[in-house]
Amino acid sequence: MTNKTSYVSRSATETLALGKKLARTFKGNGVVFLIGELGAGKTVFAKGIASGLGLKNVHQVCSPTFTLMNVYLARVPIYHFDLYRLAKAAEITDLGFEDYIGEGVVVVEWAEKIGFPLQAVSITIEVGDDEQRIITIAN
Numbered sequence: 001m002t003n004k005t006s007y008v009s010r011s012a013t014e015t016l017a018l019g020k021k022l023a024r025t026f027k028g029n030g031v032v033f034l035i036g037e038l039g040a041g042k043t044v045f046a047k048g049i050a051s052g053l054g055l056k057n058v059h060q061v062c063s064p065t066f067t068l069m070n071v072y073l074a075r076v077p078i079y080h081f082d083l084y085r086l087a088k089a090a091e092i093t094d095l096g097f098e099d100y101i102g103e104g105v106v107v108v109e110w111a112e113k114i115g116f117p118l119q120a121v122s123i124t125i126e127v128g129d130d131e132q133r134i135i136t137i138a139n
Contacts, residue, residue, distance in 0.1 A: 002138050009133040015041045015125075016058075018135060019048020022121070026053065028076035029102050031118060033111030036125035038084075041133050042109045045123060049107055050078055063109060068095060077104030089115045 009015040032049060034042040047058040054075035055061070064070040064082045072078040079100040086092050092114060100106050101118075108114070111122070121139040128134045 004136055004138045006134060006136045008128070009041070009135055010130075012041065012044045015044045015133055015135065016048040016051065019045040020052035021048075022123075022137065023049040023052025023105075026076075026105055028053075028105065031101060031106045031120035032108065033114070033120045033122045034107065034109045034125070035112045035122065037127065040125040040127055041135075042123075042125060045125065045135070046080055046107050046109065049105065050074060050080075053078060053105060069097070079104055079106045081106070081108045083108065083110040083113045086113060 007018055009018060034045055036042050043061065043063040047061040050061045050072050051058045055072050055078065061072060061080065062070065064080055065084050068082060068085075070080045072080065079097065081095070081097050083092055086095070097106060097108065111120070121137065124136045124138070126134045
C-alpha cells in the first residue's frame, strides 16, 4: 500500500525546508524520484535533501543535466542524477545508477523516464496557482 501526503509550498524556501525535513528521516541508502515539469522545483527539493543529509554548502547542488550525475559528500554520499536529456530506456539503463543504490542516497530528477520498477520515495511537484507548488510524497 502506497502512503501519499501532499503539501503546498509558497516559496523556494518552503520547498527546500520540506526536502530537508524529509531527508532527516532517511537511513542513508534510499532512492528518491523527483518528478515534475521544467522549473517546478525539483533541484530546489534536491538542495533540501542535501541540506537535511548534512551538506554544508547546498549552493553546490545543481541539476546535473549535462554531466548526468553529481556526487555530494555529506553525512552519507548523495548521488544526484538528471535524466532530462536521456530519451531511450537503453540510455537510462546504460547510465547504471542502480550501481549506486545502497551506497548512499540516490536522487533522480525526471524519474518518470525510468521504465522499470524500483523501490523509491516518489516526490511529484506540480505548479499551482500563484506560483505555489503542490508537492506529493509517496512511499
